[in-house]
Every structure is written in C-alpha cells, then in structure tokens.
Amino acid sequence: MIDRIFIKNSPTFKSLELDLKMGFNVISGASGSGKSVFLESILAIFGLKEPNADLVEADITIKDIDKELESLGILSEDKDLLTISIKRLNGMRYFINNQAVSKKKVNELTSKFAKYISAKNASELESEHALNVLDSLIATKTSDYEMLLENYKQDYKDYKLVLKELEVLREEEQNIANLKEFANFEIQKIEAINPKVGEYEELLSLKKKLSFKDKILSSAQPVLHTLDGLDSVVKFCENVGIETSAFLESATELRVEIERAIDEYENLELDTEKTLTRLEALGDLKRRYGSIEEALSHLNIQKQNLDKYNNISFNIESMQKKLSTLDKALKDKASKISALRKASLPSLSDLLTSYAKSVHLDKIELRLEKASLNTQGEDMLYIFLNKTDKQNLSSGEYNRLRLCMLCASTSIDKSKADKGEHVLVLDEIDANLSGVESQGVAALLKTLSTKYQIFAISHQPHMPLLSDSHYKVLKNKDNSEIKLLDFEGKVDEIARMISGDTPSKEALEFARKSLGK
Numbered sequence: 001m002i003d004r005i006f007i008k009n010s011p012t013f014k015s016l017e018l019d020l021k022m023g024f025n026v027i028s029g030a031s032g033s034g035k036s037v038f039l040e041s042i043l044a045i046f047g048l049k050e051p052n053a054d055l056v057e058a059d060i061t062i063k064d065i066d067k068e069l070e071s072l073g074i075l076s077e078d079k080d081l082l083t084i085s086i087k088r089l090n091g092m093r094y095f096i097n098n099q100a101v102s103k104k105k106v107n108e109l110t111s112k113f114a115k116y117i118s119a120k121n122a123s124e125l126e127s128e129h130a131l132n133v134l135d136s137l138i139a140t141k142t143s144d145y146e147m148l149l150e151n152y153k154q155d156y157k158d159y160k161l162v163l164k165e166l167e168v169l170r171e172e173e174q175n176i177a178n179l180k181e182f183a184n185f186e187i188q189k190i191e192a193i194n195p196k197v198g199e200y201e202e203l204l205s206l207k208k209k210l211s212f213k214d215k216i217l218s219s220a221q222p223v224l225h226t227l228d229g230l231d232s233v234v235k236f237c238e239n240v241g242i243e244t245s246a247f248l249e250s251a252t253e254l255r256v257e258i259e260r261a262i263d264e265y266e267n268l269e270l271d272t273e274k275t276l277t278r279l280e281a282l283g284d285l286k287r288r289y290g291s292i293e294e295a296l297s298h299l300n301i302q303k304q305n306l307d308k309y310n311n312i313s314f315n316i317e318s319m320q321k322k323l324s325t326l327d328k329a330l331k332d333k334a335s336k337i338s339a340l341r342k343a344s345l346p347s348l349s350d351l352l353t354s355y356a357k358s359v360h361l362d363k364i365e366l367r368l369e370k371a372s373l374n375t376q377g378e379d380m381l382y383i384f385l386n387k388t389d390k391q392n393l394s395s396g397e398y399n400r401l402r403l404c405m406l407c408a409s410t411s412i413d414k415s416k417a418d419k420g421e422h423v424l425v426l427d428e429i430d431a432n433l434s435g436v437e438s439q440g441v442a443a444l445l446k447t448l449s450t451k452y453q454i455f456a457i458s459h460q461p462h463m464p465l466l467s468d469s470h471y472k473v474l475k476n477k478d479n480s481e482i483k484l485l486d487f488e489g490k491v492d493e494i495a496r497m498i499s500g501d502t503p504s505k506e507a508l509e510f511a512r513k514s515l516g517k
Contacts, residue, residue: 001453002423003059005042010053012037012480023468024449027457027482028493030501033473034480035457039427042455045084046114046423047107051092057085062113063421072109074099084110114423115452117402124402124409125390130366130381131341133405136412137351138344145340152333156375159326166319173312183306190299193281195292200282203275220262227255334378341379342368348408355404359440361397362386364404396432403429403444410451424452430460438462461494465514490515 007016012034027035043049045058059081066079074096076082084106085095094106123129139145172179230251237244282292289295308315345366352364365384372378383390385401393401406424426445430438442462445454449468456463464470470485472493485493494511495503 001061001421002042002045003061005045006055006057007038007041007053008055010037010041010056012475013053013482014479016482018471018482018484020453021469021484022453024446024463024466025453025455025469025471026463026467027455027471027473028459028464028497029473030475033475035473036427037480038473038482039425039455039457042425043116044086045106046110046116046425047094047103048114048116048425051086051088053086054088055086057083059083068109068112069096072096072101072105074101113421114425115406117399117406117424117426117429124405125383125398127380127382128376129409130383130405131376131379133409133412134341134344134348134381136409137348138340140412141344142340148333148336152330152337152377153375155326155330155333156373159323159330159373162319162323162326166316166323169312169316169319172309173316176309176312180306180309183302183309186302187299187306190285190295193285195282195285195295197292197296200279200286200292203279203282207275207279220258223258224255227251227258330373331378334373337377338368338370338379341377341381351408351411352404355407355444356385356401358443359400359403360434360437361400361404364401396437399429400433400437400441403441403448407444407448410448422452424448424454426454426456428457428459430458430463433460435460435462442466459497461497461511461514464490464494464497465511487515 001022002020005016005018005020007013009015016038027038029035037052040049040052041056042058044051044056045060060083061080062082063080065082066076069076069082076097083095083097085098087093087095092103094101094103096106096109135145135149234244234248237247285292285295289298345368349364349366352366356362356364362385365387367382367384369380369382370378371380383401383405385393385397390398390401429445430441433441438460439462442458443466445456445463446466448454458464470490470493472483472485472489474481474483483489491508491511492503494515495507498504498510499507
C-alpha cells in the first residue's frame with residue numbers, strides 16, 4: 001500500500017504531503033479543484049502517467065519487496081518498504097530508494113502490485129487474462145492442475161525451440177550446396193596456410209633484424225677495436241692504484257655478448273621473397289578473422305558445420321521425429337486442459353454473473369473456442385454480456401464488466417490475501433452511470449478493498465458512503481489542498497454531492513443517516 005505521498009509544484013498543488021490509509025479511499029471535490037491532477041501523480045509513481053510536478057515521492061509497503069528490489073540490483077534497508085521518487089533534474093529522473101532507475105524499470109516493478117482501471121490497456125477482459133482466472137479457479141479444485149499447466153508450458157517452450165532449429169536446418173538444406181562450398185573454401189584456405197600461433201610476430205621480428213644486418217656488422221669491428229684498446233686504460237689504473245678486476249670482468253662479459261651478436265647476424269639468412277609471401281598470407285588471415293587464434297577457431301567451427309551439412313538429412317529427420325513427439329505430448333496435455341476448462345466454465349460464469357447482478361449488468365456468457373496451440377493451450381475464452389461482444393459494449397458496461405472480472409480474480413487468487421498489498425486506481429469509474437448502477441459499483445469496490453488499497457474519484461455519493469477514507473480536494477485562489485474528512489465533513493460533502501453547493505436539509509439528513517448505518 002501507499003503509506004505517504006509528497007507532491008511539490010504540480011499544476012494545482014504547491015506543496016502537498018499526505019498520509020494515506022488502507023482500504024477504500026475516495027476523492028471528491030468541485031470540478032477543476034485538482035482531483036485528477038492528484039490521481040495522475042499517484043499513477044506517475046507507477047510509471048503509468050507522465051509526472052506533472054517538480055517532485056513526486058511515495059513511500060510504499062509491500063511484503064518482501066526487498067527480494068524484487070534485489071533482483072533489480074537495488075539496495076533496501078527495510079524488506080517491506082520502498083520509496084519511489086520522480087524529480088525534475090534537466091528532465092524527469094526516476095529513483096527507487098535514492099538509486100537512479102529508468103521509468104520502464106519503475107513500471108516493471110510496480111506492475112506486480114498496482115493496477116489502473118482506464119480506457120487504455122484494458123487487459124482484464126482479454127482471452128489471456130480470462131483464461132488465467134479460469135485456470136486459477138480450476139487449481140482450487142484440482143490438486144494436480146497447476147503441475148499439468150507447468151508441464152504443458154515447458155513442453156510448448158521445448159516445442160518452439162525444436163521448431164526453430166528445424167526451420168534453420170530446412171533453410172540450410174535449401175542452400176546446402178552453397179554452404180558446403182563456402183565451408184570447404186574457408187577450410188582449404190586456412191589449412192593451406194597452416195598458421196601457427198605466434199608465427200606472424202616471429203617473422204616480423206626476423207625481417208626487422210635482417211634489415212639491420214649490414215649496418216650492425218659494419219659497425220661491429222670498430223666496437224671490437226675499442227675493446228682491444230682497453231689495455232692502456234687498465235695499465236693506467238694499476239699505476240694510480242685503482243682496482244680494475246670488476247671492470248675487466250664486465251668488459252670480458254660484454255665482449256662475449258658482442259661476439260655472440262655478431263655471430264648471430266653473420267649466420268642470419270632469410271629467403272626474403274618467401275618470407276614476405278608468408279607474412280602476406282598470415283596478415284590476410286589476421287585481417288579477416290582478427291587474429292591467428294580466431295582463424296584457427298573458425299577453422300574448427302567450419303569443420304563442424306561441414307560435418308553438419310553432410311549429415312543434414314539425418315538431422316532433419318531426427319528433428320522431425322522429436323517435433324512429432326512433442327506435438328503429440330502437447331496436444332494430449334492441451335486436450336486435458338481444455339476438458340477441465342470446459343467443465344469449470346459454468347462455475348466462473350456463475351461467479352461473474354453474481355458480481356454482474358450487483359452492478360446491474362445482464363447475464364455474462366463465456367465461450368471457450370478452439371485455437372492453434374499457444375502458451376496457454378489450445379483455447380480462446382471470449383466474454384459476452386447478454387450475447388453482446390465486449391467490443392460493442394458501452395464504456396459504462398465495459399468498465400463494470402472489468403470490475404466483475406477483477407472481483408472474480410481477487411476472490412479466487414489467494415496470493416492477494418493480505419489487505420492493502422495491492423493498489424487499484426480508478427478515475428471516475430461511476431461517470432455516466434445511474435444511481436443504482438453507481439451504487440452497485442461502490443459495493444463491488446468495497447468488496448475489492450478487502451484485498452486492494454483503492455483510490456477512486458467520484459462525483460456521486462455512493463462511493464463516499466461506503467469508503468473507509470474520504471478525501472476532499474479544496475481549491476483556493478492559487479493553490480489546492482487535500483483534506484481527510486471526519487464524520488461531519490463527510491456528511492457535508494456527501495450532501496453537497498447530492499444537492500449542490502448549498503446542501504438541502506434532506507440531503508444532510510440522508511447523508512448522516514446513511515453514514516450512521
């Protein structure tokens with residue numbers, strides 16, 4: 001749940017800090033007071049709307065959220081608490097626990113516990129979600145159903161992998177002659193050169209030495225002559241009492257090294273043309289593959305590819321058999337899943353219809369139709385209201401039907417057992433509804449509030465009458481504020497919603513009596 005929200009410099013709030021409550025939270029106020037602006041700030045925290053303030057910050061409590069944060073590489077001091085901040089810093093920047101993140105990452109994290117009922121992104125009535133709800137219902141009655149679903153999903157994943165491999169093999173088979181020719185060409189080229197690791201560098205070093213051979217040898221004799229003349233130096237040192245043993249030892253070692261170098265250069269022979277040709281061939285391999293090591297690695301890969309191409313018919317046949325086995329296993333499991341779904345369809349239909357009655361909707365009909373194999377089996381689940389497809393429903397009917405599906409999902413899904421663990425945001429869900437329809441929506445939201453922390457804007461009195469917390473947005477000259485209403489405040493606001501800015505005595509009495517129930 002959202003424990004606290006802070007908004008600074010939004011279009012209607014200069015500075016707003018609000019401690020929020022669990023359960024059913026209703027927001028009301030005169031038109032233009034800033035209700036939607038406040039709701040947009042909440043949605044911005046979940047990455048569902050663009051931020052409308054210089055700073056929006058919220059403290060949120062979700063059980064064991066530290067595990068989700070850890071998977072995203074975000075530190076957490078409290079295992080159940082996270083703080084999301086959005087700041088205007090040369091553009092909007094997002095933070096989780098003071099660590100910079102992307103808006104996408106915020107949305108990925110919060111989508112696990114926050115839901116927004118709006119005209120866009122309505123997934124509750126799509127086949128995928130409806131099948132998930134139906135599967136959850138079946139799992140409460142059939143102990144091994146979840147295992148059946150998991151096994152099917154794993155088989156489907158394996159099936160798609162094998163199918164992809166088979167498609168690659170078939171593409172290669174169509175072009176097998178060219179592939180074999182190219183593999184043979186590269187193998188022969190590399191093997192013909194027969195490169196050795198380090199050979200290129202050795203030849204370069206040898207070539208460099210050879211280019212200096214004449215220069216080195218021509219300068220060698222003067223150096224040796226200089227060393228021969230050291231006798232006069234030694235004799236002088238002895239006459240003046242200077243120790244020369246170390247000097248003589250070093251001079252002797254130096255002469256040995258110089259003579260060794262001269263000998264090496266005198267015996268240095270190289271077939272220049274052959275060496276240049278070899279360097280060119282090795283250099284070509286380096287340019288093509290990056291290094292001699294990479295060229296040798298590529299040689300092994302092409303040998304493996306050639307072996308695969310030579311055995312491609314066998315590989316395709318083997319892959320086809322594997323695919324056929326997986327296809328049979330998939331269809332067997334999908335058939336069992338479909339049978340269980342068909343048997344449980346009336347139960348889900350009855351559950352949805354029970355919620356539909358409370359919001360004055362006609363009977364809900366569910367149709368399970370066969371589809372091609374997919375991640376959920378071989379079924380598509382379509383929802384009709386009094387035989388009318390969801391695409392042809394009015395916006396009011398559509399949103400109420402979504403609420404019915406949400407209620408059904410929540411009543412089945414035991415993972416939402418803790419009150420306030422999940423957040424549900426609704427913007428004027430009762431707009432354009434009659435009084436009895438609005439009353440039914442309010443009752444459904446009250447039911448949902450046992451599992452969700454709900455935030456809803458309303459212009460009708462039915463939601464405030466059932467709310468756990470009623471907030472009023474008050475617009476001043478150049479700023480708005482939000483006030484949590486006490487009992488008398490609720491009475492006055494509900495009466496205003498019924499009879500206008502000057503509440504009638506009857507409206508006040510009705511509000512007081514209804515709240516007192």
